[in-house]
Amino acid sequence: MAIVTLLTDSGESDHYVAAIKAKIISVNPGIRIEDISHKIGPSDIGHAAFVLRSVFRDFPKGTVHLVGVDACGNRGDVPIALQLEDHFFVGCDNGLFGLITEKSHQQLAELNTISPIQTTFPERDIFAPAAAKLASGMSITNLGRPMPAFKRMIDRQVKATKKQIVGTVVRVDETGNLITNIPKDVFDLLSANKGYTIQFGGEKFRKIQTHYNQSEQGECCIVFNSLGLLEIGIYKGNASQLLGLEYDSVVNITFDEP
Amino acid sequence: MAIVTLLTDSGESDHYVAAIKAKIISVNPGIRIEDISHKIGPSDIGHAAFVLRSVFRDFPKGTVHLVGVDACGNRGDVPIALQLEDHFFVGCDNGLFGLITEKSHQQLAELNTISPIQTTFPERDIFAPAAAKLASGMSITNLGRPMPAFKRMIDRQVKATKKQIVGTVVRVDETGNLITNIPKDVFDLLSANKGYTIQFGGEKFRKIQTHYNQSEQGECCIVFNSLGLLEIGIYKGNASQLLGLEYDSVVNITFDEP
Amino acid sequence: MAIVTLLTDSGESDHYVAAIKAKIISVNPGIRIEDISHKIGPSDIGHAAFVLRSVFRDFPKGTVHLVGVDACGNRGDVPIALQLEDHFFVGCDNGLFGLITEKSHQQLAELNTISPIQTTFPERDIFAPAAAKLASGMSITNLGRPMPAFKRMIDRQVKATKKQIVGTVVRVDETGNLITNIPKDVFDLLSANKGYTIQFGGEKFRKIQTHYNQSEQGECCIVFNSLGLLEIGIYKGNASQLLGLEYDSVVNITFDEP
Structure with a gap:
């Protein structure tokens, strides 16, 4: 069962979310798409990380989680795909993924390194095809250039x-x-x-x-x-x-x- | 066709709804999940009952309707599964189901009676597995202990x-x-x-x-x-x-x- | 792959959207339904047209787009089905479809001409069955009476x-x-x-x-x-x-x- 979940800060009154779904379906119409939320506060990495870490493990292992929150990141942040705790994640290396688990990644690649494109809408143009390919069985190593590490921010500790x-x-x-x-x-x-x-x-x-x-x-x-x-x-x-x-x-x- | 609909007061910016869906998919990935609404007012049984009774009959007979509105109910309210007008319902016995039809139930059971668990999130931990099992063909009688009646409240009459x-x-x-x-x-x-x-x-x-x-x-x-x-x-x-x-x-x- | 997308101004806290989905599923449970948005401003044709023209081409050709925005239109506006740029559209002839492309239609029919019904909820009672039948392979010509043209409004030009x-x-x-x-x-x-x-x-x-x-x-x-x-x-x-x-x-x- 190929499942892609979506978590974005794109809201629900624009074309953005539907464009992401349409792209995934165009790559593989057999993929099941499940919304986690599109009501994350604009670029609110903390909110997104809380929601994602609270639910991703409830999905079957192998599920692909597309995260379109602060999708462009700051200058120099790159799109990535990674495997964490037997789940796949696609999004921007803006620090968010470091907040969902303390475990090390199993695989990690920078996206948009093979025939790179310029886009203001990476969720549709970079994340969606990568997520669809991962859900269809392609391995992370075939999606882009291997990276040693992704960004980790320090969360507020108890x-x-x-x-x-x-x-x-x-x-x-x-x-x-x-x-x-x-x-x-x-x-x-x-x-x-x-x-x-x-x-x-x-x-x-x-x-x-x-x-x-x-x-x-x-x-x-x-x-x-x-x-x-x-x-x-x-x-x-x-x-x-x-x-x-x-x-x-x-x-x-x-x-x-x- | 196994269909589970979801009607909750959980909103759309948290992990709750996705957690319910993930649990259903984990039990049976072939189930089709359709949202009715997650924007019911908090614990607003009247709102939920209006929406549910306005639409449940439009779905095919045999559809399972998971209702996570006022999911914990008041002290003593128990989780139930019931069959009404050839549709299945799973939720809390807080009076809501009595407002959607005047017909008698066809089957009725109290849930969480077989290896009971303690949870603050019954939608995910009790309702979702029960709904998924019902949608997969299990009978209500195998889900819990039979009950004679569920709560009915008197609605405002014309x-x-x-x-x-x-x-x-x-x-x-x-x-x-x-x-x-x-x-x-x-x-x-x-x-x-x-x-x-x-x-x-x-x-x-x-x-x-x-x-x-x-x-x-x-x-x-x-x-x-x-x-x-x-x-x-x-x-x-x-x-x-x-x-x-x-x-x-x-x-x-x-x-x-x- | 039979896909029906939904774009409405019905909001998310009522039974309307679920009723449309239930009707589509009842006609053909194999149809994949994807929400574009239900948060279009009430009867806001401009908003709906912007969203629809920004995304419809991202879906596979042959996708059916059900548009329930200003669904009753003004006096005399009729329900229609049409084919534009190899996509199908079902909705009210209120001028909206003329705003999504300058291309001519490939097929066009007035709906509710074969055993016409009276309804205050055309999205469920007229659009949904037509969309489901189109997605199931029926041709527009079998859905209603051919029309020569649909309404076009002049959009603000650069x-x-x-x-x-x-x-x-x-x-x-x-x-x-x-x-x-x-x-x-x-x-x-x-x-x-x-x-x-x-x-x-x-x-x-x-x-x-x-x-x-x-x-x-x-x-x-x-x-x-x-x-x-x-x-x-x-x-x-x-x-x-x-x-x-x-x-x-x-x-x-x-x-x-x-």
Whole structure:
């Protein structure tokens, strides 16, 4: 099954996304195309990386993920194809792919090196044919010139000690839930059945729940979500608006003294 | 042909919808997935029920409809799969399914009863595998524990007498058209060729048209729409904004005295 | 490969788009349906025509394009199916199709002439079955009554002399880029290596670049885009907002005196 997913910042009221799909279908009409999102903020690499790393592993291994976010990159950024954790990715070497996994690449090539073209629309003219060929079984090594490494940026890290975990909101989802970068496994290791206080904005909480519907409507609800990350929501409400927190707001957990 | 439709309140800028699709494809890559909408208002059961009951019968019988709206429900609400009017539905027993038909269910089971899991993302972890299995031919009885009944809520009813029909706006569509719950068959029965006055806001009209383009631009146009429901529009304008009507606004039809 | 694309102004939070898809699938479940956009402005023929003419040729020849924008048209407008440049189109004869190509039609028929129906939802009830039948191999001549011509409206034209090209913004895309109707081939012919000044709003520029990423962040960038049209952007910014230009704003290029 040849699958290509699309993740772009192209929006949904222009011809761009359809042009990418048309190009893929023209190369191989048997490819299944699945949209991840076209509503990534313009050139918002952080948003795109969060969405992509949260979902790419749910697709079958061998899936090709075309990423048209900040597709032109900065001066000198080149189009690439790479294999990571048995998935294929095609996009611009603008630092995004370094944010989706800490694993090393399995294969990596610079695209547009064989009969290079000039284009202002690399998603359609470079990424789409490469993705379609990968999904059709061509190997990365036949798509372009091998590269030693792709760009990695340093993501905001969680600070964790025996006394405290300090994290930040890494995504405010469309319903206003605040997803932090505090992982359940770090919490489990450090809490060791100690009591704890979760703080953000002016609020303090003493309990992490297992389901949203354990709260009453309008109440704050804190869970470890399906990504294994601490998430703050308002049951049937918009947590970001009601709590005044946004992307990059600090959330910390302080463990009780024994 | 195995078809799964998706109707959620998950929006389009997060990983949620793609995660549901990826799970379905992983179970059975031959399934055709069709989006109904992911722009249902957060936990807006009324909106979701209106959209679903307006379209599910247009799909071939046997289609599976995955409904991820208010997916966690209230405390005690359980995930279910059911068969209604020869279509399959998977979602939360939060009252939504009772609003799409008055017919009884053909089959009904509580999900997550065989090796139950804990999850904050039931759309991906419970609904998607169940929908994929149903679409692949598994029967509801093999998916979970049989239940006697699912939740029904009472929807706002039309009041109809020989003198008057009193209805409400049940959906303001994206272009501002006001769809009421006044059915054409009730109107036809009661009007019996009598004259009538349609009233809403401060407006009075004496005529129902058959097509929108029988009005001039900016004029109010009243039709029985493709769902057989009275609909108020402004030809090439936004009726909700221009008339000041919204969800739940009253619309009534008074028949002339003989 | 039977492909039907959809381009509508129906939005994404109602049942309309799903109803169109369900009807197509019911006629022929083997048809591949691809969304172009459902976010065309209400009855905005200019927007729809721009998007459609920018992408339809990227799809394989023989693709059927269902256009549900201003689907009822004005009084007297009829539903049609036509073949243009080896692609098929189904929609309302409201002038839109005349804006996507200057070529003559290859085939043309009025729909809803064989057992005509009355409907307020022609996209589902007339366009969808016609599109599905075309995609399944039926010929236009079997779908309805032949017509001699479809409506053509006059689009805003570029004025080009040896001294100056005067164009307008024909589309502000979702990220704020300003796409004009000034074609590269006209510019190349008239510039003949002369210097030139590009003017819009209060701004003057002397250079057209080949890539967006040749500019610094926040700088104005002028390119001939992938459609061969002059486009004004702000690198990683919203040009429309920052420059105060919008749909129909004038952009002109004055060539230096020799």
